[in-house]
Amino acid sequence: MLTLNGKALAWGGSAERTLWKLTSNPALPVVLREKMAFLQRGNGPLPQGFGAYILPPEQQGIPPCAHWLHLPPDFAYLAEGDIISVNAGRIRTLWRQNSPHNAVLLTERCDNNCVMCSQPPKNIEDHWLVAEAMDLVRMIPPSAPVLGFTGGEPALLGQRLIDLLALTRARLPTTAVHLLSNGRGFADPAFSDAYAAIQHPDLMVGIPLYAADPAQHDYIVQARGAFDQTVRGILALKERGQRVEVRVVLHRQTIEGLPALAQFIARNLQFIDQVALMGLEVTGFARANLDQVWIDPADYRPTLENAVALLRDYQVPVRIYNHPLCLLGEMAAQYSVKSISDWKNEYVAECAACTRRQDCGGFFSSGARYRYSPSLRPFL
Amino acid sequence: MTRFLPAEDYLPSGRYELLPFRFERLDDERVLLSNMAGEALTVSSADLTTLVNGDLDRSGALFSRLRANHFLRQPEDRAALELLALKLRTRYARLRDFTSLHLFVVTLRCDHACRYCQVSRQSADRASFDMSRETADRAIDLLFRSPNQALKVEFQGGEPLLNFDLIRYVVLSITERNRQHKRDIQFVITTTLSLISDDTLAFCREHRIFLSASLDGPEDLHNANRPRPGADSHARFVAGLEKARDVLGPEAVSALMTTTAASLQRGPGIVDEYLRLGFHGIFLRHLSPYGFALKTQSYQGYDTARWLEFYEETLTYIIDLNRSGVRFTEQHAAIILRKMFSCHDPGYVDLMNPSGAGIAAIVFNYDGGVFASDESRMLMEMGDDTFRLGSVHEHGYDEIFSAPALLSALEDSFTLSAPMCADCACEPWCGADPVYHHARHGDPLGRKAESGFCQRMKGMTRIFVKAMEDPFVAALFRRWALSC
Known part of the structure; x- marks a missing residue:
């Protein structure tokens, strides 16, 4: 770390x-x-x-x-x-000039309050963050391949987010930009219009969706009506030709509903650009609520395998992020990506002899420290 | 942690609203529900009553499933309506493309005398039963009037290879004219393969023409169904198939089977024959009540209930093949399953609503008569010209495609307003067949309670729902559905 x-x-x-x-x-x-x-x-x-x-x-x-x-x-x-x-x-x-994992924090405020949030929101006045991000974008070399924007909920910045993205498009015209958002703000057509009007050539927004059942999603994000806004936000973005990734963090509160969620995505949101299934980062609220959210990945292996098979059959592009390879089924393993930001990827003692660490999605360092699966089996 | 509220606090309260759905009783205990987008759930009879009375427990798994699958919503659920509307639009998106399939009946002459054939003639009289270049030219004019970017041109007969000169003429002529139109055009010849030659295959290869052939099963069954001089239909099929694959590749030839009374006992044997000959799937097809099939009583050889028995037995055999590791698809199922597993219409002309007659497919008969479907021209051979929309020699595009016979048939058979279709749980997976119902019941709507078409579709749906209780079959069917 x-x-x-x-x-x-x-x-x-x-x-x-x-x-x-x-x-x-x-x-x-x-x-x-x-x-x-x-x-x-x-x-x-x-x-x-x-x-x-x-x-x-x-x-x-x-x-x-x-x-x-x-x-x-x-x-x-x-x-x-x-x-x-x-x-x-x-x-x-x-x-960091030589890292592919640069993520810029735009605000710590958020209208969700997810039970496993790795970056617990703070209700503070932090507009200076986006101002600083504007300065940063002016300093990043245009040859930068990729840049991430994260929060908090960046859409709460409203027009300031639009301005930042427009500036990014102008200053870094060939840099791929990944924005993390809960998607709720995009349910407002005026905001989606402004976002689409930037006409960024390589911008994707990653939006979490945790259940097909609105009540369960709302519980996980601790916000009534969030599911409805998030889904309408995704629809508004796709209607405007924007690229959308749906992100699902795998934990005790999402696993039971994962088959239904995969089905929901396949039947209703088949046109999204990617589904990212992500291992849990044991930090922030996830650490505080560990008993409610922790599940040994070995216990959900078949569930995950089936969900990946379903999405594959519906030709929804799927990727598994931040997940130890040895805890994935044979098929799901084909969709695993080594993706944890380099600054928080670590391995534990069990992995020392593993021959496939180069291919492994790995651990968040927080996981290595606080809780990880007892079922790890190094590839030898 | 006190700052987090428990899951119960996020359960909805207040009345829920039912979204449009239909149901069909599977047996005394279970009911099949389907929503407007064709999504299905099986629930108990008691649960259905609780659901419609508004008494469903908000914390139960069933409420959650029904809400997630758009069978009900809370008044504040706006996304549910948007998604349902989107799925419904997707279901009907194909309509905006209009006619894709254009059938050219290049001759009625045939070297076979199949018992159930609707139209073919044993005649050497070229002049009377072959399509002329003049007729083909007019048909091609109409073809390019279709707004559809993707056009499929299928040569039918009779045995179309008996008039291969005209096929060659039509393909070259369309290809030439397409330099300006720039449509995506696919050619198919429907043939028994008995007369396939090296020249024919070379031409097919050059113009990427697919072959759609007929195989009814093992040699004795096939030859009994498809008599020809020398009783060698099967041998010629096999020889033609290998030759065609040598030139056109392994997937360029598909085969269709027709179920006759003699087939009913032999489902697995028929499948084995397809397997042996290197096919990866079969289309289990029933007989239609047209042409010689009626005259020779072969249509009466079995009823729909008997066909469904045959179908289920053969489908089960195919499922077991897959269980043993052999990938093999029942294509008739795949088409219907596609509608159950997605809202993308597979574009199968016989199962569309509004009916595909005229607006998805159009038939140019050898003499220039234009028909709403292949069955329509078979009806004509029986003396009923109801669905003859005009002639390429006398009528323009607008007259043909707005012919009252076509428009009223489409409207009268539209399943969302047809009695017993509008409230049928199978409606999203079915289609309108005005020609069949006209032939059997004398009007395009028909009487669904007596309709063999309806009985067959409902029967197949039940077979699928029952089979999918096995998770292996559910996953298999999903693959069939989504790769067809």
């Missing part, structure tokens, strides 16, 4: 929130240095003229600039081209 948020061991300069792109190139032309932060490796002489200096704790001497910080060791992964936000000594990694 990578640490994305932390505190500088020591810092100096402005307390204002600033985004810095990192470089370790001491030969960078001087005209380019002002807007970059120099990432110092080891304890050498510091080049002049950079906007900021990111230094190892052991760095001696006074930086040639007011803005500097001493980086804690768990940020040692930072590298050339990464983008961080610095705010009075608080460091947040926003962009």
Whole structure:
């Protein structure tokens, strides 16, 4: 697990929130240095003229600039081209140049309150997040292959989300964008219209749907009427030719209804672009409600196998994410994707000898720490 | 955690509303329900009563199933209506494309004298029973008037290969004219394969023409059903099949079987013959009450109940083949199952509503007569010209496709308003057959209580529902349905 948020061991300069792109190139032309932060490796002489200096704790001497910080060791992964936000000594990694898993948090507010939410919502004023995301998009290189936007519920940002996506389309015209949303906001035709009008060439929205029975979905997301809005949101998006992924997190509250849900998707939403069946991330509310949501994947293996077979028969594209390979049936395993963000993928001791770790969907590091299946069987 | 409310708190309250659904009693205890989109559920009789009385328990599994499958809704469920409407639109989406299948009866002459054949002639008289180029030209004009982007041109007979020159002429002429029209055109020749030649096959290969052949079963049965000089129909079929596969590929030849009284005892043997000859499926077809089938009494050789017995036995045999690991499909089932498993209409002309007559398929007879369906021209051979919509020589496109005979037949047989269809649980999986009902009952609507068509469809549906109680069969049927 990578640490994305932390505190500088020591810092100096402005307390204002600033985004810095990192470089370790001491030969960078001087005209380019002002807007970059120099990432110092080891304890050498510091080049002049950079906007900021990111230094190892052991760095001696006074930086040639007011803005500097001493980086804690768990940020040692930072590298050339990464983008961080610095705010009075608080460091947040926003962009890792060599990762395919960059997800930008747009808000912590949400109108759902899912019993297994990995990122529990906070009802706070956080409009600065989307402003920061706008700045970030302007700094990400246009060659970036993929970028994710997440929340909270980004649709709560309304026009600000539309503006951000329009900016992303303009600034990063060839970058694939994946947005996570509960879909409810798209039930409003005006919002869907605005979203579709962006005409983004490679944008997909991932929308969770947890049950075919509205009451069960509403219970899982703890919001009455959410199922109805989410389904109408999906329909509104598809009516407007937008790409939609339906996401199902596999846990005790969704497994019993999974056959009915797969059937519901196949009969009613056959035109969606993809179904993502996802292993549970044991963090946030999932940890708090572990007894209600935990189920050993070994116990739902046949259920999952049947659901995948059904979706396959209906030619609904299906993928299984974040799921240990050894706990999948033979057929479901063909649809498994190695997908956990690199910064939170880990394996446990049982996996040490496994020969198929390269193909495995793996674990969230939270799972490795708090609860995982006792049925793991390494491939030998 | 106190901040999370329990599942019970999300159960709906207040009255629920029934969405349009129909039901059919399967036996004393069980009832089959189907909704407008063709989704089905089996419930107990007692549950049905509770459901319609508005007394269903909101926390029960049945309420949840019925709500998820759009048999009922809470007044606040707006998505349910949107989805139901969407599925219904999908079910009828094909209508907007209009006529796809165009049959060219290129000759009535035939080298076979099948007992149940409706139309063929044993005659050397080319002039009287062959389609002329002039007639074909007019038919091709009409073909390109169809708004459908995907056109299927099927050559029928008689034995169409007896007039292969005309087939060649029509294919070349359509291909040439299609350079401008740019339609997606597929050619099929319906043939016994008895007269297939290397030249014919070379031409078929060049123009990607499929062959639809006839195989009634093992040699003795096939030859008894399909007499020809030399009593060698089966041997010629097998030889023609292999030759055709050599040139056109393994899937270019399909085969149809017709059930005669002699077939009834031999379902598994018929399937084995298809299997032996390398087919991956069979279409178990009943006899139609037209043409020589009536004259020779072969239609009376069995009734619908007997055919259903044969069908169920043979279907069971096919299911067991699949259980043993052999992939083999009953295509008649697959078509009906497709409507049960999805709202995408398979486009099977005999099971459409409104009827496919004229608007999904049209027949150009050898003499230029235009018919609403293949059965319509067979009726004509029996002296009934009700469904003769006009002639390619005398009538234009508009006159033919708005012929009162066609429009009133379509309207009068429309299942959503037809008595006993409108409230039948099988309606979403069935279709209107105005020609059959006209032939049997004297009007396009017919009397469903006495209708063999209706009895057969309901019977097949029951067989499917019963068979699907076995999860293996349910999964198998789903695969058939979704790959047909």
